Amino acid sequence: MLKTECFKRVRYAETDKMGYLYYGHYAKLYEIGRSEMIRDLGITYQHMEDELQVMMPVLNLNCRYRMPAKYDDHLRIVTILDEMPTKMITFRHEIYNQNDELLNKGEVKLFFIDMKTNKRVSAPSYLCDKLQKFF
Amino acid sequence: MLKTECFKRVRYAETDKMGYLYYGHYAKLYEIGRSEMIRDLGITYQHMEDELQVMMPVLNLNCRYRMPAKYDDHLRIVTILDEMPTKMITFRHEIYNQNDELLNKGEVKLFFIDMKTNKRVSAPSYLCDKLQKFF
Amino acid sequence: MLKTECFKRVRYAETDKMGYLYYGHYAKLYEIGRSEMIRDLGITYQHMEDELQVMMPVLNLNCRYRMPAKYDDHLRIVTILDEMPTKMITFRHEIYNQNDELLNKGEVKLFFIDMKTNKRVSAPSYLCDKLQKFF
Amino acid sequence: MLKTECFKRVRYAETDKMGYLYYGHYAKLYEIGRSEMIRDLGITYQHMEDELQVMMPVLNLNCRYRMPAKYDDHLRIVTILDEMPTKMITFRHEIYNQNDELLNKGEVKLFFIDMKTNKRVSAPSYLCDKLQKFF
Numbered sequence: 001m002l003k004t005e006c007f008k009r010v011r012y013a014e015t016d017k018m019g020y021l022y023y024g025h026y027a028k029l030y031e032i033g034r035s036e037m038i039r040d041l042g043i044t045y046q047h048m049e050d051e052l053q054v055m056m057p058v059l060n061l062n063c064r065y066r067m068p069a070k071y072d073d074h075l076r077i078v079t080i081l082d083e084m085p086t087k088m089i090t091f092r093h094e095i096y097n098q099n100d101e102l103l104n105k106g107e108v109k110l111f112f113i114d115m116k117t118n119k120r121v122s123a124p125s126y127l128c129d130k131l132q133k134f135f
Numbered sequence: 136m137l138k139t140e141c142f143k144r145v146r147y148a149e150t151d152k153m154g155y156l157y158y159g160h161y162a163k164l165y166e167i168g169r170s171e172m173i174r175d176l177g178i179t180y181q182h183m184e185d186e187l188q189v190m191m192p193v194l195n196l197n198c199r200y201r202m203p204a205k206y207d208d209h210l211r212i213v214t215i216l217d218e219m220p221t222k223m224i225t226f227r228h229e230i231y232n233q234n235d236e237l238l239n240k241g242e243v244k245l246f247f248i249d250m251k252t253n254k255r256v257s258a259p260s261y262l263c264d265k266l267q268k269f270f
Numbered sequence: 271m272l273k274t275e276c277f278k279r280v281r282y283a284e285t286d287k288m289g290y291l292y293y294g295h296y297a298k299l300y301e302i303g304r305s306e307m308i309r310d311l312g313i314t315y316q317h318m319e320d321e322l323q324v325m326m327p328v329l330n331l332n333c334r335y336r337m338p339a340k341y342d343d344h345l346r347i348v349t350i351l352d353e354m355p356t357k358m359i360t361f362r363h364e365i366y367n368q369n370d371e372l373l374n375k376g377e378v379k380l381f382f383i384d385m386k387t388n389k390r391v392s393a394p395s396y397l398c399d400k401l402q403k404f405f
Numbered sequence: 406m407l408k409t410e411c412f413k414r415v416r417y418a419e420t421d422k423m424g425y426l427y428y429g430h431y432a433k434l435y436e437i438g439r440s441e442m443i444r445d446l447g448i449t450y451q452h453m454e455d456e457l458q459v460m461m462p463v464l465n466l467n468c469r470y471r472m473p474a475k476y477d478d479h480l481r482i483v484t485i486l487d488e489m490p491t492k493m494i495t496f497r498h499e500i501y502n503q504n505d506e507l508l509n510k511g512e513v514k515l516f517f518i519d520m521k522t523n524k525r526v527s528a529p530s531y532l533c534d535k536l537q538k539f540f
Binding site for chain 2: 281283302315316344
């Protein structure tokens with residue numbers, strides 16, 4: 001199991017008329033969470049796309065909203081990988097505010113596409129080799 | 136059961152590096168779907184907020200991605216209400232492109248807040264009265 | 271001179287904590303304006319990119335805000351082309367609400383890139399031929 | 406004169422079909438720049454809104470695009486205040502990538518509204534007192 005965290009401040013651009021972080025922006029928080037988890041492994045998603053020609057479209061997204069995030073909140077994005085990726089990879093996320101209140105939980109399931117053939121492939125060894133020791 | 140539809144073109148602003156509609160923007164399509172369903176009833180969400188002081192935060196969001204929406208696609212957003220709202224309301228959505236291919240399915244569950252007391256309330260009669268005949 | 275118009279409703283996603291359309295979203299309204307002007311000519315920006323391999327990056331953006339656009343406003347986007355494009359093209363925009371109040375004015379200057387060579391080129395004849403009669 | 410800097414990574418959500426940071430997102434970078442400049446003074450824009458009931462709508466935005474920002478670029482947002490605010494405040498911005506290339510320059514002019522009266526006011530002393538020593 002691998003668990004990482006990173007931070008993101010809520011900007012005016014992301015608030016809505018209720019004064020909350022708009023419900024659609026959590027998908028972006030999850031993107032930040034998974035790309036920073038990958039960076040923490042010493043690799044980048046950018047390298048996967050540009051060099052390995054593997055991209056990761058999303059198959060499924062689930063969000064559960066417990067409390068609103070508000071303007072200027074300094075959010076902690078916790079990202080959890082429970083299992084080694086196979087043909088798919090599932091990231092779990094928990095969003096906390098600066099008072100350590102759990103605001104939101106979500107999961108994102110993605111798959112791997114070889115951009116040269118446009119076919120589904122397994123998780124590249126570039127990623128799996130780095131993950132091995134956590135499982 | 137109530138089923139309505141409306142249309143939305145994919146803009147450059149909404150595409151990502153893959154050339155797809157970014158996965159987080161489907162939440163906005165669902166927002167368009169549910170607010171246009173309410174408008175089709177002859178009422179508006181704006182009136183609910185401004186006059187009745189009832190707002191509808193989101194409790195849960197689920198998206199399943201089947202095929203990517205692409206730049207300039209003219210999307211058909213189908214919105215379905217299977218049940219009369221109670222303390223909650225659940226909208227189902229299906230997104231089709233101009234070739235009538237099903238790209239995405241999702242559900243959004245919302246609840247009702249009285250903005251004066253900040254307490255949860257049941258669906259306002261302003262909305263329920265209009266929905267009654269469909270169930 | 272060519273002048274076209276199209277419409278866009280302000281969505282919750284686009285409002286901010288002040289209850290206004292966020293100031294950064296006007297760039298998207300201008301994008302809608304210029305792409306719909308091109309569509310009104312019987313051609314599409316999508317075709318320019320995909321078939322002619324010509325893309326149009328933005329060189330300059332200017333926005334002047336007079337009155338805020340608000341949630342659910344039904345905006346009229348007026349797009350004006352004062353001159354035939356050369357190496358550059360400049361669109362002027364005016365944004366009105368449903369009460370015909372002028373909310374915002376802006377200009378966007380773009381240039382043309384040949385995607386095969388990554389070099390700047392003149393406006394393609396695909397576009398100029400359609401524009402000729404208006405100037 | 407006051408000059409501060411902060412950093413922002415370009416996310417997938419913010420890229421477009423060209424693989425560039427969408428031209429409309431620079432307004433958000435400028436928002437980050439000015440709110441972090443204010444935070445660096447030891448005060449917050451949030452406090453101005455919530456406690457002083459003063460908000461700052463935008464009057465004018467200007468952006469000049471020199472080179473595209475790309476996915477995963479680690480942008481440096483330089484924010485410059487050339488003059489003490491009066492009835493208005495003008496922030497200048499320069500955006501650099503991780504190779505210290507200047508990508509974009511812009512200015513944002515804002516004014517001050519007393520939220521209780523909805524009237525224009527001068528810059529609050531809460532802000533001016535902190536700025537005095539830089540001019």
